[in-house]
Amino acid sequence: MISRIATAALLASALLSPVLAQADKSLAARIQRLEDVEQIQRVLLDYGRSLDTHDFVAYSRLFAKDGEWVGGFGSVRGPAAIQAFMEKNIGSLNKPGATYHLLSNFEIDIHGDTATVWSRWAYVIPGADKKPVIAQGGHYDDTFVRENGQWKFQRRVAVTDVPHFDPTEQK
Numbered sequence: 001m002i003s004r005i006a007t008a009a010l011l012a013s014a015l016l017s018p019v020l021a022q023a024d025k026s027l028a029a030r031i032q033r034l035e036d037v038e039q040i041q042r043v044l045l046d047y048g049r050s051l052d053t054h055d056f057v058a059y060s061r062l063f064a065k066d067g068e069w070v071g072g073f074g075s076v077r078g079p080a081a082i083q084a085f086m087e088k089n090i091g092s093l094n095k096p097g098a099t100y101h102l103l104s105n106f107e108i109d110i111h112g113d114t115a116t117v118w119s120r121w122a123y124v125i126p127g128a129d130k131k132p133v134i135a136q137g138g139h140y141d142d143t144f145v146r147e148n149g150q151w152k153f154q155r156r157v158a159v160t161d162v163p164h165f166d167p168t169e170q171k
Helices: 002-052 056-060 079-089
Strands: 063-071 074-077 100-111 114-126 132-147 150-162
Touching: 002 056, 002 100, 002 114, 002 132, 002 150, 056 079, 063 079, 063 132, 074 079, 114 150
Parallel strands: 063 150
Antiparallel strands: 063 074, 100 114, 114 132, 132 150
16 A cells, blocks of 8 residues: 555656746746846836936946947947946036936836836926926837846937937937
């Protein structure tokens, strides 16, 4: 009797082993995807925070070694060049904290060590009565890459929808 039970247990274990292994892989993949989404969201939020505080050193570190920023001021590639570009074009505009960006609607699609992201942005400035006014609104088209274990912008395209301005339509 015991040998039949032991045999049945061994047979069940052998049959269930691949199923359990696949379930473990599936669970690990789902957890990895959730962690990746969370890390990418953190990069998106850090982008807005460092932009609004004019911390262009931190801002530039969000880009891959050959990362590119494309927007209304032009385009630039590489963290050091992105830092210098932002210091030149934004550094003297308004004091840090006087204006800010609202970031929302993150749509994140992960493909292994790359991802595409679409999101909305709004640029808020003080109005004549000192109350917040949305001066511009648009969206970002992003490509991310996992570089040295960290998610970074491979390419960020900032499109102004209101008033309309698509930097990729420039000559």
